[in-house]
Amino acid sequence: MRIWLAGILLMVAASVNAQDLYMARSQMAFPETMIALQKAIKVQGYTLSRVQRVDIGLTKSGFKTDRYRVVFFGKPEEIRELGDRYLDLVPYLPLKIAIFAEGDETLLLASSFEHLRPFYTQADIRKHFDVWETDLQHILEQVRLSE
Amino acid sequence: MKKQIQYLFTVLALMTATTLVAQADHSDGDELYQQHCAACHGSDGSGGVGVPLNLPDFLAVASDDYLRKTVRNGRPGRVMPAFPLLSEDEVGAIIQTVRGWSGVPPPDYDSKPLKGDAVRGKQLFTQYCVACHGERGQGGEGTGVTFSRPREAPIMAPALNNPGFQQSVSDAMLKATLLRGRHGTPMPSITELGLKEGDADDLVAWLRQLPADSAPVRKSESPVIRMESSYSFEETLDNLKKAISARNFRVIREQTLDSGFVEKNKESRRQYIVYFCSFSFLNEALSIDPRVGLFLPCRVTLQETEKGIELVTINPENLSHLFNNRELDKACERMHRLYTEILEEATL
Numbered sequence: 001m002r003i004w005l006a007g008i009l010l011m012v013a014a015s016v017n018a019q020d021l022y023m024a025r026s027q028m029a030f031p032e033t034m035i036a037l038q039k040a041i042k043v044q045g046y047t048l049s050r051v052q053r054v055d056i057g058l059t060k061s062g063f064k065t066d067r068y069r070v071v072f073f074g075k076p077e078e079i080r081e082l083g084d085r086y087l088d089l090v091p092y093l094p095l096k097i098a099i100f101a102e103g104d105e106t107l108l109l110a111s112s113f114e115h116l117r118p119f120y121t122q123a124d125i126r127k128h129f130d131v132w133e134t135d136l137q138h139i140l141e142q143v144r145l146s147e
Numbered sequence: 148m149k150k151q152i153q154y155l156f157t158v159l160a161l162m163t164a165t166t167l168v169a170q171a172d173h174s175d176g177d178e179l180y181q182q183h184c185a186a187c188h189g190s191d192g193s194g195g196v197g198v199p200l201n202l203p204d205f206l207a208v209a210s211d212d213y214l215r216k217t218v219r220n221g222r223p224g225r226v227m228p229a230f231p232l233l234s235e236d237e238v239g240a241i242i243q244t245v246r247g248w249s250g251v252p253p254p255d256y257d258s259k260p261l262k263g264d265a266v267r268g269k270q271l272f273t274q275y276c277v278a279c280h281g282e283r284g285q286g287g288e289g290t291g292v293t294f295s296r297p298r299e300a301p302i303m304a305p306a307l308n309n310p311g312f313q314q315s316v317s318d319a320m321l322k323a324t325l326l327r328g329r330h331g332t333p334m335p336s337i338t339e340l341g342l343k344e345g346d347a348d349d350l351v352a353w354l355r356q357l358p359a360d361s362a363p364v365r366k367s368e369s370p371v372i373r374m375e376s377s378y379s380f381e382e383t384l385d386n387l388k389k390a391i392s393a394r395n396f397r398v399i400r401e402q403t404l405d406s407g408f409v410e411k412n413k414e415s416r417r418q419y420i421v422y423f424c425s426f427s428f429l430n431e432a433l434s435i436d437p438r439v440g441l442f443l444p445c446r447v448t449l450q451e452t453e454k455g456i457e458l459v460t461i462n463p464e465n466l467s468h469l470f471n472n473r474e475l476d477k478a479c480e481r482m483h484r485l486y487t488e489i490l491e492e493a494t495l
Contacts, residue, residue, distance in 0.1 A: 020471070023186035023438075047407075049407025054443070057429070058430060061430075063430040068433075070440060079404065087457075087459065088373060090404060091370075091448055091459055091460050093404065094404075094408075096441065098438065102189075107186060107195065109441055111469060115370070115465055115469055
């Protein structure tokens with residue numbers, strides 16, 4: 001039974017996690033997309049922890065750029081528990097989505113955990129990767145379809 | 148066991164939902180395009196991180212076979228991923244959508260290889276093409292069109308030595324591109340340069356002999372760089388900041404891992420993050436690939452472990468692999484060196 005279960009889960013994981021980066025384009029302008037993103041993150045059950053304003057430092061230093069932010073989020077208990085148990089996962093926590101304007105539209109980008117899988121063979125952490133990947137894709141899809 | 152079965156049903160339900168969505172989308176090329184291509188190529192094909200697809204000159208010379216193979220093979224090491232999981236119907240529907248922007252029927256090329264003089268082609272290439280496409284046909288610097296970040300040219304010159312491109316393009320399509328040029332980009336018709344049809348044959352012969360860029364995209368051996376410190380937490384933090392400043396980077400933020408998740412003043416300093424940046428370096432990295440902001444500015448975490456204090460950061464050499472962008476290799480090597488130096492200096 002366990003082998004059968006593992007087989008199905010592996011098959012599903014392979015079909016879901018076939019890429020390293022998830023990208024989505026919103027046809028809305030940056031401010032509206034940012035609102036939709038934050039809403040989608042909350043609806044998915046996550047807490048927003050911070051928005052990093054990449055563009056502000058760049059423009060202050062004289063470089064031209066459109067709006068560029070990174071939105072950090074997670075589940076407090078999960079972040080604490082995983083941060084304690086998997087110390088070398090900490091540089092990849094909390095979860096994040098980069099959001100940047102491209103003219104009148106907005107691009108969203110998240111990293112999958114595909115590149116970390118070879119280093120983490122423990123079933124429990126892989127289960128987190130699976131859930132996060134599904135959630136990240138769902139969040140991006142929600143924003144892409146927002147109007 | 149009960150939990151396992153519940154989980155299995157959840158997964159199966161998700162799988163079914165995904166399959167249903169995929170089935171519903173089979174015939175909808177526009178939806179498939181928006182789902183898989185628009186993020187890079189723009190909602191209407193006008194380009195972005197990826198090259199523009201809706202240029203009339205492009206669609207007039209790009210065969211359906213070329214588009215199909217491009218979707219299937221991608222461009223190894225050049226941002227464009229391969230899409231092996233899309234069905235033939237789905238790829239066909241996407242091509243129909245792209246084709247629909249021009250209203251011009253797809254060209255039908257003879258698949259026979261052209262005969263030309265590669266030696267002469269190389270001379271012509273050196274004279275007319277190298278400035279944009281590079282000596283080895285490796286293409287221009289940067290990544291596609293990034294309207295969010297001003298560029299001198301509206302589009303980067305594609306890599307002609309890329310194995311994905313070489314597998315997808317036919318000799319006849321290469322020749323048609325040379326003769327027609329591409330309005331809306333810096334690519335002129337070779338006839339505007341005073342060249343003739345025979346010259347196009349020679350150029351194609353040389354393009355076919357370009358050594359393929361088959362270097363593997365870098366894969367890292369570890370997801371993180373990690374070093375133990377024999378100093379106290381405060382001493383290590385102080386050392387870290389000094390090491391950052393010594394390399395002309397600026398500390399821009401300090402916070403705990405749980406900052407934003409717990410009430411202020413209740414954060415745990417067990418995992419303490421220091422963000423630092425050089426904006427010229429950040430700008431340079433974003434010019435190579437505007438998506439790398441996902442992993443920038445730089446960040447080092449101080450952690451209290453059972454053994455004592457340690458510093459840990461992402462391994463930047465993972466980046467090129469993630470972004471399918473070989474051009475990031477050098478910047479990532481530099482970042483790896485920088486992180487290592489900073490961590491060593493702060494801990495030794």
